[in-house]
Amino acid sequence: MEKFFFFLYSLFSFLFYILALPFLVLLSFKTKYKESLPSRFFLWHNKPFKPDGIWFHSCSFGEAKAIKPLVDRLPKAQLRMSTTTQTGLQVIESYTSQSRYLPFEPWLFGWLKPQKALVVMEAEFWYLLFALAQKRGAKTLLINARMSDRSFPKYQKIGWFYRHIFKHIDEVYAQTEVDRARLESLGARNVSVTGNIKLSYLPAVTRKIEKPSGLVVCGASTHEGEEGVILEAFAALKKEQKDAVLLLVPRHPERFDKVAQMAETFALQHAFTAQRYSQNAVLRSDIVLIDVLGELVNMYAVSDIVILGGAFEPIGGHNAAEAAQFGCKIISGKHYFNQKDIFEAIEGIAIVEAGNLSKRLLQYGVLKPTRIKSKSDLTPILESLERVL
Structure with a gap:
């Protein structure tokens, strides 16, 4: 059953990519996407990572900053970092030169190299990302995982889909006990509660600014x-x-x-x-x-x-x-x-x-x-x- 789902999902992602090509070309001219979109959907200046590293994936600027306490404790030569946003890339490039935009899923078949671990922040549920990384030898972790009151009912409606994703996630680290229960109901295994990573590291002042005298x-x-x-x-x-x-x-x-x-x-x-x-x-x-x-x-x-x-x-x-x-x-x-x-x-x-x-x-x-x-x-x-x- 899992092999059949893997085949169907891969086929669907390829078809979706082909159908979306005209829109992707048009969007690539917008300032907001002029760097990220060509890299993600056309592999423009987006070489694969070196193999055998610890790969962190975070979506946004805030998430990319939040993982700093983790990456600071690991050998820099082992770090591989990916993101989906331009502001996120600006942050992860300060961690290592092995920083990339995450390619859209169909490209991962040729782009993804074997890594020691894949660590994904919060709610980046890309099926082929987890499945291919695990199949190629990576230990897969979902960290800072959460299920908000607003989003959980939506996840439940297609719970069958997330159960397929969680089959390829070895360990899950949730923000709260409520998140743990919700994640387990969707098929998550080996779930631990570690609190919110964004509270483990708070950015320090980089330079002193003269404070105005008023409020x-x-x-x-x-x-x-x-x-x-x-x-x-x-x-x-x-x-x-x-x-x-x-x-x-x-x-x-x-x-x-x-x-x-x-x-x-x-x-x-x-x-x-x-x-x-x-x-x-x-x-x-x-x-x-x-x-x-x-x-x-x-x-x-x-x-x-x-x-x-x-x-x-x-x-x-x-x-x-x-x-x-x-x-x-x-x-x-x-x-x-x-x-x-x-x-x-x-x-x-x-x-x-x-x-x-x-x-x-x-x-x-x-x-x-x-x-x-x-x-x-x-x-x-x-x-x-x-x-x-």
Whole structure:
């Protein structure tokens, strides 16, 4: 049965790839995909890894940063890193020159070389990735695994499919006991609970920034539809706190120009000053657009209040621990379903509806500084990997 499924899935992936080719060619001209898409779907400048290493796969910028405590404990010569996003690649390239975009599944038949282990972050359930890696000798691990309240019913509907995937995953390391139970119901074996890896390592300040004298508000990791809400809330605050400063940090770099235009227009309408940090790396305007990657933790270090994006729209939220390590007061929207366990590990986060953000920000005096209550244990994962070295 498993061989038959492997054949059918492989055939389907090849057919899907052929049918999608015209769309892939068109999408490859978009700025967001101009590097990742040709590499993933056409193997453009995407050579196979050297064999016999420890291969980590992470999807996004945040996940790529989160695995740093693991990769720092392993021999650099053994590291193989892959990702699916441009921002993710920028992170993993700092770990090793053996960093690549993960090819789309049909390409893996010729691209994938035997490795000692494959370590996949969170919810990257690529059937052929696990199946081929295992067939070619790799020990396969799924780490930081989670099943949110929102996504679990969807996984259950096609549980038969995930049971085939979990047949090729040797060990699973879940974030919580709830995640363990849900994963096991989908066929996961050898499941251990290690907590959230994103709490085991928090990025440190890379350089000291001069803090403005007034109240500093950071609109962090914002998405489409969130900057406008934050700007309006800041304008209300500014009426009471004349020296308040807003640091606006969009999540995705391809939106920097659009958000810059929005901020500049808003500033003109309210007689505020505005600047782009990439053009003047100081915090001397009412509104400062942080349009440089890798600066968010430095902004957290000088912020009094963090309005954490990704949760005022149904995105799923972002890692609040990075700001909580500095004791910042944090305000979040209600759509933090992908970060539920992290939020539960942090004391003091204020959850509000988008429409009530202005009112809550004006009450900043009663907000509590946040505190991280618990962290995670990477020891079982490291011990498992050390056994194959």
